[in-house]
Amino acid sequence: AGDGRSTAGLLKLILLSFITCGIYGLYWLYRAGDELDRQRAEQGQLPGHLGILYLLLSLFGFTIVSYALLQSELNGYAAE
Numbered sequence: 001a002g003d004g005r006s007t008a009g010l011l012k013l014i015l016l017s018f019i020t021c022g023i024y025g026l027y028w029l030y031r032a033g034d035e036l037d038r039q040r041a042e043q044g045q046l047p048g049h050l051g052i053l054y055l056l057l058s059l060f061g062f063t064i065v066s067y068a069l070l071q072s073e074l075n076g077y078a079a080e
Contacts, residue, residue, distance in 0.1 A: 029054040029066050036073050
C-alpha cells in the first residue's frame, strides 16, 4: 500500500475535475454508481440506478451526499 497507487485515482479525479471545472467529477460519480449497479446485478440484487442518483444529487448541490452514499455502498462490499 506504500507504492503510491492507492492515491493515484484520487489525484486523477481532483486534477481532471479542476481542469474540466467539475464536469469530470460528475462523470466519475456516474461511472462509479454504474459500476456499483453492475456489481449488484452480478450478486443477484436489483440495480438501483446509483449512477443517476449520484449525478442528480451532485447537480443539485449535494455532492457530499453522493460521496457519502458511495462510501456507504463500498463499505457494504468490504464487510462481506
